[in-house]
Amino acid sequence: MGPSHLCFPPTRDAGLARLADFAPRAGRAYAAGRNIDDGPENEGAISRLSPYVRYRLITEREIVAAVLSRHDLPAAGQFVREVLWRTYWKGWLEMRPAVWSRFLEERDQQRQEFSDVRALADAEGGATGIEGFDDWARELVATGYLHNHARMWFASIWIFTLRLPWTLGADFFLRHLLDADAASNTLSWRWVAGLQTVGKTYLATTDNIARCTNGRFAPKGLAEVAVALTEAPVPPAREVPSLARPVTGEPSMLLVSHEDLHPESLLFPEVPIAAALVVVDGGLLWGEGARAFVASAAADTATRLAAHFACPVEIATRFDAAALLAAARAAGVRQIVTPSAPVGPVAEALAAIAPILRQDGIELVPMRRSWDDRFWPEAKKGFFALNQCIPALLRDEGLS
Ligand SMILES: Cc1cc2nc3c(=O)[nH]c(=O)nc-3n(C[C@H](O)[C@H](O)[C@H](O)COP(=O)(O)OP(=O)(O)OC[C@H]3O[C@@H](n4cnc5c(N)ncnc54)[C@H](O)[C@@H]3O)c2cc1C
Incomplete structure (x- = not known):
């Protein structure tokens, strides 16, 4: 058992306690210390809330509300902006789903074709001989977490010093991060590689690493230039898809996935919930650590939902149209409501199931949080454009 900041008990209460602390x-x-990574044994200035917010055991809105109840926006601006980077990446990918498909295709192709198996194994196993990089590889595998700055240095060294395919590095992160996320991970790797802000790369340097690790590491022999990777142009952004609202007053079944484990704060009282089904499909996650976290977090959610909605709650291990139909029939409902899933495997599973349910007269209605509705459309351009809207959009959300 390591230090408590490296343990991520998979319950909402643990997330709330961490937030309160x-x-x-x-x-x-936070603003002064967030770039310093002084090692896994030290708590540092960051929150380590990411696994909780990734699966929405606690929400972005709750985090920002808690912080703004203690600080004004100018004082907490840096932290609020970081939370909104997550929102920005989610919105950006929602409008460009082809970038996720492209990542998956390229990763699968590299898995087949990349022949320097030894270099890949050394990089993942922390055996390259590069100070810091090797430590972060081992830290990631051991803890399921890396400091943001370490993620940036690691990705930069992977791409520009070791010259390994970026998609395999992003895949390594997906398989080990507890907070592994289609948008934040893929788009951050793309940003380091110079694909996201076209031509603008992130170069890890010995000086910066030494300064921001309090002298723990000063790796030698790092790439001195970072020439941006290139790709075919990204298809133009679509609008954030608009969603039909559920029929109010209609008894409904609630379907929950690991994309949003706090549906109590999303559903409005006009939709009576007759039953709930929490699906924990490990095949839609990438790593063992995340699977274990989600399995317990989903059980925590099921317990809360039974108390909150005073209805039967079941846990299933697959998104299966026949099982959903049977559960809806048993509950006597024709409407299934579900927190809308962002671009990624759960959204794909739901998109495949919805038409099958419709054929049998059951409507699957995804519901999006007002947070996402407000902020996502602002991710059409760069983060700067969203940043300008933060005070106004937080006011619209009833915050600040
Ligand atoms: C190459 C690379 C890969 C990454 N992969 C992921 C990933 O798979 N999942 C993930 O959640 N984050 C990812 N990040 C973003 C960031 O590193 C983590 O969110 C952050 O380190 C989590 O630690 P924390 O909770 O202590 O963050 P804090 O600094 O305390 O920030 C609070 C919250 O804001 C959000 N946040 C902070 N920084 C960022 C950022 N740069 N981008 C997006 N959101 C941010 C997170 O939700 C975080 O929990 C990645 C960054 C890089 C450079």
């Missing part, structure tokens, strides 16, 4: 430090202390 961190909120007093979310102001200038």
Whole structure:
């Protein structure tokens, strides 16, 4: 058992406790210290809330509300902006789903074709001889977490010093991060590689690493230039898909996936919930650590839902149209409501199931949070454009 900041108990209460503990430090202390990675044994200035918010055991809105109840927006601006980077990446990918499909195709192709198996194994196993890089590889595998700056240095060294395919590095992260996320991970790797902001790369340097690790590491022999990778142009952004609203007053079944494990804060009272089904499909996650986290977090969610909606709640291990139909019939409902899933495997599973259910007279209705509805359309351009809207959109959300 390591230090408590490296343990991520998979319950909403544990996420809320971490948030309550961190909120007093979310102001200038965070802004001053967030770039320093002084090692896994030290708590550092960051929140380590990412696994909780990734699966929405606690929501972005709750995090920002807790922080703004202790600090004004200018003081907590840096932290709020970081939370909104997550929102920005989700919105950006929602409008460009082809970038996710492209990543998957290229990753699968590289898995087949990349022949320097030894170099790949050394990089993943922490055996390259590059100070810091090897430590972060081992830290990631051991803890399921890496500091943001370490993720940036690691990705930069992977791409520009070791010259390994970026998609295999992103895949390594997906398989080990507890917070593994289609949008934040893929788009951050693309950003380091110079694909996301076309031509603008991130170069890890010895000086920066030494300064921001408090002298723990000063790797030698790093690439001195980072020439941007190139690709075919990204298809133009679509609008954030609009969603039909559920029929109010219609008794409904609630379907929950690991993309949003706090549906109590999403559903409005006009939809009576007669039953709930929490699907924990490990095949739609990438790593063992994330699977274990989600399995327990989903059980925590099922317990909460039974109390909140006073209805029967079951847990299933697959998105299966026949099982959903049977559950809806048993509950006597024709409407299934579900927190809308962002671009990724769950969204694909739901898109495949919806037409099958419709044939049998059951409507699957995804519902999106007002947070996503407000912020996602602002991710059409760069983060700067969204950043300009933060005070106004937080006011619209009833915050600040
Ligand atoms: C190459 C690379 C891969 C990444 N992969 C993921 C991933 O798979 N999943 C993931 O959640 N984050 C990812 N990030 C973003 C970021 O590193 C983590 O969210 C952050 O380190 C989590 O630690 P924390 O909760 O202590 O963050 P804090 O600094 O305390 O920030 C609070 C919250 O804001 C969000 N956040 C902070 N920084 C970022 C950022 N740069 N981009 C997006 N959201 C951010 C997270 O939800 C985080 O929990 C990646 C970054 C890089 C450079």
